[in-house]
Structures are given as structure tokens and as C-alpha cells.
Amino acid sequence: MTLPSKLPAFMLIAMLAMASAQAASPAVPAAEAAPLAPTYSWKNVPIRGGGFISGIVFSRAQKDLIYARTDIGGMYRWSESTKSWKPLLDWVGWKNWGFNGVVSVAADPSDAQRVYAAVGMYTNSWDPNNGAILRSADQGRSWQVTKLPFKLGGNMPGRGMGERLAVDPNHAKVLYFGAPSGKGLWRSVDRGVTWAVVESFPNPGNYVADPNDSSGYGSDNQGVLWVAFDPRSGSPGKSSRVIYVGVADKQNGIYRSNDAGATWERVANQPVGYLPQKGVLEPVHGFLYIATSDTGGPYDGSKGDVWKLATADGTWTQISPIPSSSPDAYFGYSGLTVDRQNPKTLMVASQISWWPDAQFFRSTDGGGSWSRAWEFTSYPNRSFRYTMDISDVPWLTFGANPQPPEVAPKLGWMTQAVEIDPFNANRFMYGTGATLYGSNNLLNWDQADGRITIKPMVKGLEETAVLDLVSPPAGAPLFSAMYDVAGFRHDDLTKVPAMMHITPNLGGNSSIDFAELKPEVMARVGQIDKAANPNVNRIGVSADGGHNWYQGQEPAGGAGSGVIAVAADASTFVWSPSGGAPVVYSISRGSSWAQSSGVPAGAQVRSDRVNPARFYAFSGGRFYASTNGGASFSATAANNLPPTGNVKFKAVPGREGDIWLAGGSDSGLYGLWHSTDGGASFGKVKGVPQADNIGFGKAAPEADYVTLYAVAKIGGVRGLFRSVDAGATWQRINDDEHQYGNFGEALTGDPRVFGRVYVGTNGRGIIVGEAQ
Structure with missing residues (x-):
């Protein structure tokens, strides 16, 4: 349940953000930017949380005015009336x-x-x-x-x-x-x-x-x-x-x-040897409190102390709940807060304590003595000053079934943001690496045998980094692949799923696909740490529309996450692993693999959505096609395709050999291309000087071709565009208030609802747009 795995995606997506237009070949009619499309509404497909809450700030000027900051997903303001966050x-x-x-x-x-x-x-x-x-x-x-x-x-x-x-x-x-x-x-x-x-x-x-x-x-x-x-x-x-x-x-x-x-x-005389992570001044009694750790975090830190400075005379006093000199010390301190209603009351958190859980300490006498959120009784048993209610966000167990002393859900990890409400001593909130928790009965902590109730306070705050989205023609309307929290099956676009993709738990998932003609068969690949989980392979397979998953096998020599493609009838899987491993194919739904020939390692792969024998691949400006289920590929004659940059391509459902390709970079070709002959040739769509992803949704009424959705720059404006006439004209459907940073690493329309589009963001979760 670590979170550093985000970084490679951000490096990749960062490269997308520096694009410029390029000229191209003339085979496709010029696209035009039409007036703004019918009004769209934009909202999150709810997951709630999913990333690191790095800061929580309560206003001192107005009750119930609270802000939260995140490391990649922007900033939020609390709405007390709805108990939710506004991006x-x-x-x-x-x-x-x-x-x-x-x-x-x-x-x-x-x-x-x-x-x-x-x-x-x-x-x-x-x-x-x-x-x-x-x-x-x-x-x-x-x-x-x-x-x-x-x-x-x-x-x-x-x-x-x-x-x-x-x-x-x-x-x-x-x-x-x-x-x-x-x-x-x-x-x-x-x-x-x-x-x-x-x-x-x-x-x-x-x-x-x-x-x-x-x-x-x-x-x-x-x-x-x-x-x-x-x-x-x-x-x-x-x-x-x-x-x-x-x-x-x-x-x-x-x-x-x-x-x-x-x-x-x-x-003068300040403590040394550690970093002052937090500094909180309490003016009523004139103390400056300091929480220290041996690292800046958020993933590490093994020693530290808590100190207070009497600002009147310069006297320092160590008030560590567990001093760094103690043999029991194995974490540093962060998450320091003072109760402004009761200024001798303060709390501090472990900066990082992976096992058995995070720890919180509370003092009502200015650090003279402390009580703990949990304590060992007779090992491995623990007593708790809290109960956890995650009924609103049930996936926070991460599907774990741990043995004592561990429990699920955990209090958290990366607990550097902890704040007591300055207007309400009974409320506190804290951030973790996966969500924002809080309690509205904090004062119960101070009672004999008292327990507080901790719940997710994260409604409206969405911070997942989305790598892939698919919307099958039957079954659940949406499946996702994500960093850190794997991804989800959304049976209802208005409800938080009960659980992420688990069994197998592949860590962050990079790719997911389904068989177009048999959509109950699905496959996904992920980034599980094999050194820590040697018995978990990096592929999961489902035969019942993602309700249940079983673990497939990896090819000989192993495989990184990469990209998975499923044949239209589920007869073959083609896997292009990351990390330089060769492209492989399976005719046994991932039970065994053979190496594909004629295709470079690391190529992006996709299946034709009509002909089960046809697969496609792209790498370094060359397009490859297979007519024997991915056993062998041949480079096509297609040229003038982008040799650099992040390129995405997809095959159109219901039309054999119909392919759209988007991407490129400012150092080479950039734009949108279309093929109707299985990639033998491509024509560049004029009027689309920059495009970064393409998706398909249900055709418009009276239309006989899928609705196209593109993250692109058209008519001098970058945004999310749609075309209901096979790319002849385009309409921007988002607006300047709904841009979501460098969005669009994942993009798909809904094959069942005209006008509905799903967009993956780099830290703001899954966005669904609905035509009004």
C-alpha cells in the first residue's frame, strides 16, 4: 500500500504538456471546429480519496471553513451543509x-x-x-x-x-x-x-x-x-x-x-539531529511546539522527537511520547496540532509507521503526559481508543484480511496532516496516503474507556491517477486501471464501489481490456512489487465481467505491467510488458505464453474489435499488424506517423480494420490519424494539429458511425472535443472551468449512452461528462 509508484506516470504525462502543431499528409478531409457543443455537465465518478492528503487548513476567521491540499490533485474547500469537498x-x-x-x-x-x-x-x-x-x-x-x-x-x-x-x-x-x-x-x-x-x-x-x-x-x-x-x-x-x-x-x-x-x-539551545517537520505556536501560554523526524517523508522516517519552547525565557523541554533514545522508537513525528479551545491539549502523529499501524498521541497537559490511539495489551493483541466506520468508502480495507496485531482498515500512513478544529474541540481531521479521515467526538478520547469514531471525511475529494478506462457494451458501464489503488468496477456511476480490483491484487494497474464480442472476459496487468510479493503475477483475468478475478501466469522470465489486449472473441491475449520484455501472446487466457515475432519490445498493442485474429501494434513511428492472433506481426507500409511522444491508438467497434491514432510531440509529427485498412495506410486529419488521445462512444441519433472523443487542440483551443460525423467537424465539450490539468491519459465514450464520455485525470480521478 505504498504510493511512490505514481512518479513514472507523471514523468510521462509531463512530456505531453509541452506540445505544438505540425503539418501532415492530406488523405483525410479537413476537420473543422464547430460552435460549442450542447451543454455538458461534469462530475466525478465517485471513488473518494485515493491519494495523499498533504495538508489540512482550518480557517481561524470563520467556523467550518476548511481547506485541504493534495500532492497532485489540487485543492478543496469543505462544505459543512453537504459534508463534502468542493474542488x-x-x-x-x-x-x-x-x-x-x-x-x-x-x-x-x-x-x-x-x-x-x-x-x-x-x-x-x-x-x-x-x-x-x-x-x-x-x-x-x-x-x-x-x-x-x-x-x-x-x-x-x-x-x-x-x-x-x-x-x-x-x-x-x-x-x-x-x-x-x-x-x-x-x-x-x-x-x-x-x-x-x-x-x-x-x-x-x-x-x-x-x-x-x-x-x-x-x-x-x-x-x-x-x-x-x-x-x-x-x-x-x-x-x-x-x-x-x-x-x-x-x-x-x-x-x-x-x-x-x-x-x-x-x-538558542534548540534540539538538533532531526528536521523540524512542524512548528505550531500556542500564544495563550506562550509555547512553540516542534515535531521532528530524521527525514522529510512522506514515505520514510524512523526517529524523531517532540519539543516545546517556552518563548518567554527560551527554555526547551523534550515532550516526546516515545523519545528517540528509547528502544521502542521506530518512527519520527509529524501531524502536530494544538486545540485552540483548550490550548494545553495537543496531538501529534507518527510521520510514518507502516506496522502495525499509524499512531496518534494526545496530551491534555501541554505534553507532560500522553495517551495513545492504540496500545499493546498482551502481544499480538491491542486495545483501541477508536472505532473505524468506513461504510461510506468500503474499499479502504484494500481487501486485506490481516492477522493481529494488524487490522483492516488501518488508521493510515503518511499522516503528516493532522488538525483539531479551532472552533470545535470535538472535531479533528487527518490526511493519509489514501484518504482523509476525521472524528466528530474527539473529546471522548479523554474519558475513561472512551472511544472516538473515525470515519472518512472525503466525499467530493477525488485524487486518483487514472491510466486506463474501458466501457464495455454489456455489464458494468465502467472499469478503470489506476496507480496505487488498482482500479475499480463501477456498476453504478453515482456510488462508491465496494472494492478495488483484488484477488489478485496487482498494486497499481496500468492497462485493462475486454473482449468486444464477449465482454464478460477481461484482463488487466499491474505493477505489483515482485520482490515483496513473489507469488503474485502481474496479470488478472475475469470470465464474469469483472466480478471475480483469478491470477494468470507470467511469461518465462517475468513481465512488467505494460499493456494488455484481448481478442474480440476472447480467444487470445497479447501482452506488451514494460521494462524491455518481449511482446507475448496466449491462447489459454493467460495460463501460458509464447513470444510474438516481428514486433518491438514495449510496443503499444490493441486488438481489432471485430476480427479475433487481428491485433495491432505501434512503436517508434511504425505500425504493425498481426493476422494470426498476435503470433507474428509485420510492419505495414504506413508512414508519416509520429516517431516520438506519447501515442495512443484504438480500433473502432463494429468495423474491422478501422483505427484512429493520436499523439506525437513538438519535436516531430503531432496530431490525429485515421486508417480504414487495418493500418496499411493512415491519413492525417487536417485541422487537428495536436491530439493526445482518442475514444469512441455511442453514435449520435441518425448517425451510423461511433461518436469520437479527442483530447486535442483544435482551432487554437486545447480541450476535450467530440465529433459525430467521423471527424469531419469537431465541437469542444469542456469549458475553461473544467480543464483538469494534463487530463486524458485515459479516455473512452460510453457505447450505450450517446454523449457520455469518461476522462481519466492525473490526480482528479475519473470525470464523466453528460450531454444536457
């Missing part, structure tokens, strides 16, 4: 897709309407753009953008630390931002419109997760981590004079200014 960054588009990586959020403590976000996905080359500070005067309904002169990393190591962005509670025009990559501390004095580096700040940080990572991902300096104002040191309209800042430096991690940021000094 705030769906306007982020193809060119600025990195804005969906949210580094930090700051809610103005004196003006409930104002909120700020620091955004950017990666600090290395994977994100081509610099980061930005977004500012809103209407709780995120609209935004203004200030671009920064450096990159930010919402999906970089250390992303759960912070908050890096803060508003002065006494002077709302003043904001500070702690930058990564050695860029230092930055300040704005005009509500985030302009920013300048604080030249006097002495330490830009020096900690990197992996100095040997040549990609720049693990070797980036994690920088300045958090900013905490002492509100007692200012007055309304006058800047707070005392400011504390945490830095990614294990020896010099905490600094203080006594003159509103003009000068800075290292806080």
Missing part, C-alpha cells in the same frame, strides 16, 4: 498543469474570504513551469496568479511538512513563504501580489533526501519548511514582530525574528 483548481489546464501540485495553503486569519496557495508539481525538469502563488478574495471561487522565479514541488519529497505559506495575523497584507531548492524565505507586503526574497534570512536549508538522485527529484534541497507568527507581538494593522521559521537543516533548524523579519537569529 477549487479544476480551471488549471494543459499548459499550467503543475498548479495541481499544492505545496502549501494559507487562510487569512482576519479575513475569511481570502485564501492563498503555493502551487507547482516538481522542482526538477518534470514540470516545465515555475511555481506560483495563487490568491483569492472569495474563498477560492476565483484566483489571481503571481508567478515565481523558481519551481515548486507539491509532489516532491517532504511535501507533507509545513505550512510553508503564512499570513501575518496582525497585518494581513504581509505574507511569508518558505521556498525549496535553496531559494530561501520570501515575503509579500501587498497580499501576495508581489514577492521578494528576505535577504537577511540566513539559512535556505541543506537537507536532501537522496544526494545521488541524478533526476533531481530526491536530491533537491527541501528548503524552508514553515512559518509561525506570534500574534502577541503585534496589533491590528501593525506587523507581528516575533516570527519563527523552520528550516530543513538538522543542526540549525529553527530561527526567530524579533523585528518583523528585518533580522534573524538561530534560536
Whole structure:
């Protein structure tokens, strides 16, 4: 249940975001962009959660105003009336897709309407753009953008630390931002419109997760981590004079200014040896609380401590629930929060504790003593201060049936975001690597034998990275393949599925397909870690429309995930594994495999949707065809196809040899191509200078050809387009408020409902569009 497997997809999808038009051959009639199509409604196919909740921010200015940030899926605002989250960054588009990586959020403590976000996905080359500070005067309904002169990393190591962005509670025009990559501390004095580096700040940080990572991902300096104002040191309209800042430096991690940021000094006698993950100032009694760990997380961390600083006299006191010096210490600390209604009450979480579960600690005496969310009684048995109710999101068990001391569902992992509601001491929320949990009876914790009830508080928050989607002509309307949470069968597009694809549990799934003429037969391939799961093969097969799956066999020598294709009548599977393994085929539904000839390793493969003997493949600008069930392929004479970039192609149901191909890159050919002769030749569709994926849905009334859906750039506008006349004309069906970043790695129409289209996003889950 680890989450780092997202990264390869993001590297791939990042390459898609930098496209430009290319000229092409003339064989197909010119496409035209028609006026905006009939109105579409857009919503998520519900899964709820699925990714890392890296930050939760409660407003100090308005009750029930809460924001959540994610590493790849944007930012959300809580609606108390519906107990659900509203996405705030769906306007982020193809060119600025990195804005969906949210580094930090700051809610103005004196003006409930104002909120700020620091955004950017990666600090290395994977994100081509610099980061930005977004500012809103209407709780995120609209935004203004200030671009920064450096990159930010919402999906970089250390992303759960912070908050890096803060508003002065006494002077709302003043904001500070702690930058990564050695860029230092930055300040704005005009509500985030302009920013300048604080030249006097002495330490830009020096900690990197992996100095040997040549990609720049693990070797980036994690920088300045958090900013905490002492509100007692200012007055309304006058800047707070005392400011504390945490830095990614294990020896010099905490600094203080006594003159509103003009000068800075290292806080004396501070603890050393660990990173100050979180810093929370409690002004009633004048304590600065610090949670530390030996790494920035979110996937690792094995030692750490909790400290408090008496700001009046500079005295430090270690208040660790389990000190790092203890033989029982095996995790660092993060997720630090103070109850603003009861300021001696605080909570802290294990940064990462995979086994047997995450741990939460609570103190009602300022850290003098602690109680735990769970404790061992007689091993392997545990006692619990909580019960979990996941009836709204039942898949959170991950299909596990563990033995004590483990349980399912788990409290979580990657628990770096933990917050007590400042207006309601009975409510807290926390983020995990898979969802957002919370409780509305937190005070029960403090009662003898009391238990709190923890539930997912994640309705409306969707953060899955979708790699493949299929919509069969019969059975469930939608199946997905995803990173991290495998994928789902959706029998009802309005309900959360009971379980992900399991038995076998292939980890993240990269590809799924069904037999067009026998859609109850399906196959999927995944990314399971063979070293940790040597008895699990990377392929699952279903003979009953995805209700049940059994484990297929891998070819000799093993196989990575890659792409799977199923013959129209289910007689043959063709698998193109990742990692350089050869393309293989099976006539026994995955029980045994033989190597295909004539096709390059790593080629994308698809089946003809009419003729069971025909399969197709594409690699390096060449198109390949097989007429013997994938046993052998031959390169066709088709030319002028894109040699580089991410290329997608699919065969049309009901029409043998009818193929559409989309993709390319700005360094070569780019666009949309069509073949009606099994790939022997292709004509480029004029008027579609850029296209990145193609999907098919039910034909329009009176039409005799499938509806085409394309993620493309047409008429100078990038978006999601549809054609009801075989590509002669196109209509954009999304709008500027529904762009979803670099969406479209997965795309399909619904063969049963005209106008319905499913789009996979890179962090915002599955989007369904319905023609109105």
C-alpha cells in the first residue's frame, strides 16, 4: 500500500504538456471546429480519496471553513451543509498543469474570504513551469496568479511538512513563504501580489533526501519548511514582530525574528539531529511546539522527537511520547496540532509507521503526559481508543484480511496532516496516503474507556491517477486501471464501489481490456512489487465481467505491467510488458505464453474489435499488424506517423480494420490519424494539429458511425472535443472551468449512452461528462 509508484506516470504525462502543431499528409478531409457543443455537465465518478492528503487548513476567521491540499490533485474547500469537498483548481489546464501540485495553503486569519496557495508539481525538469502563488478574495471561487522565479514541488519529497505559506495575523497584507531548492524565505507586503526574497534570512536549508538522485527529484534541497507568527507581538494593522521559521537543516533548524523579519537569529539551545517537520505556536501560554523526524517523508522516517519552547525565557523541554533514545522508537513525528479551545491539549502523529499501524498521541497537559490511539495489551493483541466506520468508502480495507496485531482498515500512513478544529474541540481531521479521515467526538478520547469514531471525511475529494478506462457494451458501464489503488468496477456511476480490483491484487494497474464480442472476459496487468510479493503475477483475468478475478501466469522470465489486449472473441491475449520484455501472446487466457515475432519490445498493442485474429501494434513511428492472433506481426507500409511522444491508438467497434491514432510531440509529427485498412495506410486529419488521445462512444441519433472523443487542440483551443460525423467537424465539450490539468491519459465514450464520455485525470480521478 505504498504510493511512490505514481512518479513514472507523471514523468510521462509531463512530456505531453509541452506540445505544438505540425503539418501532415492530406488523405483525410479537413476537420473543422464547430460552435460549442450542447451543454455538458461534469462530475466525478465517485471513488473518494485515493491519494495523499498533504495538508489540512482550518480557517481561524470563520467556523467550518476548511481547506485541504493534495500532492497532485489540487485543492478543496469543505462544505459543512453537504459534508463534502468542493474542488477549487479544476480551471488549471494543459499548459499550467503543475498548479495541481499544492505545496502549501494559507487562510487569512482576519479575513475569511481570502485564501492563498503555493502551487507547482516538481522542482526538477518534470514540470516545465515555475511555481506560483495563487490568491483569492472569495474563498477560492476565483484566483489571481503571481508567478515565481523558481519551481515548486507539491509532489516532491517532504511535501507533507509545513505550512510553508503564512499570513501575518496582525497585518494581513504581509505574507511569508518558505521556498525549496535553496531559494530561501520570501515575503509579500501587498497580499501576495508581489514577492521578494528576505535577504537577511540566513539559512535556505541543506537537507536532501537522496544526494545521488541524478533526476533531481530526491536530491533537491527541501528548503524552508514553515512559518509561525506570534500574534502577541503585534496589533491590528501593525506587523507581528516575533516570527519563527523552520528550516530543513538538522543542526540549525529553527530561527526567530524579533523585528518583523528585518533580522534573524538561530534560536538558542534548540534540539538538533532531526528536521523540524512542524512548528505550531500556542500564544495563550506562550509555547512553540516542534515535531521532528530524521527525514522529510512522506514515505520514510524512523526517529524523531517532540519539543516545546517556552518563548518567554527560551527554555526547551523534550515532550516526546516515545523519545528517540528509547528502544521502542521506530518512527519520527509529524501531524502536530494544538486545540485552540483548550490550548494545553495537543496531538501529534507518527510521520510514518507502516506496522502495525499509524499512531496518534494526545496530551491534555501541554505534553507532560500522553495517551495513545492504540496500545499493546498482551502481544499480538491491542486495545483501541477508536472505532473505524468506513461504510461510506468500503474499499479502504484494500481487501486485506490481516492477522493481529494488524487490522483492516488501518488508521493510515503518511499522516503528516493532522488538525483539531479551532472552533470545535470535538472535531479533528487527518490526511493519509489514501484518504482523509476525521472524528466528530474527539473529546471522548479523554474519558475513561472512551472511544472516538473515525470515519472518512472525503466525499467530493477525488485524487486518483487514472491510466486506463474501458466501457464495455454489456455489464458494468465502467472499469478503470489506476496507480496505487488498482482500479475499480463501477456498476453504478453515482456510488462508491465496494472494492478495488483484488484477488489478485496487482498494486497499481496500468492497462485493462475486454473482449468486444464477449465482454464478460477481461484482463488487466499491474505493477505489483515482485520482490515483496513473489507469488503474485502481474496479470488478472475475469470470465464474469469483472466480478471475480483469478491470477494468470507470467511469461518465462517475468513481465512488467505494460499493456494488455484481448481478442474480440476472447480467444487470445497479447501482452506488451514494460521494462524491455518481449511482446507475448496466449491462447489459454493467460495460463501460458509464447513470444510474438516481428514486433518491438514495449510496443503499444490493441486488438481489432471485430476480427479475433487481428491485433495491432505501434512503436517508434511504425505500425504493425498481426493476422494470426498476435503470433507474428509485420510492419505495414504506413508512414508519416509520429516517431516520438506519447501515442495512443484504438480500433473502432463494429468495423474491422478501422483505427484512429493520436499523439506525437513538438519535436516531430503531432496530431490525429485515421486508417480504414487495418493500418496499411493512415491519413492525417487536417485541422487537428495536436491530439493526445482518442475514444469512441455511442453514435449520435441518425448517425451510423461511433461518436469520437479527442483530447486535442483544435482551432487554437486545447480541450476535450467530440465529433459525430467521423471527424469531419469537431465541437469542444469542456469549458475553461473544467480543464483538469494534463487530463486524458485515459479516455473512452460510453457505447450505450450517446454523449457520455469518461476522462481519466492525473490526480482528479475519473470525470464523466453528460450531454444536457
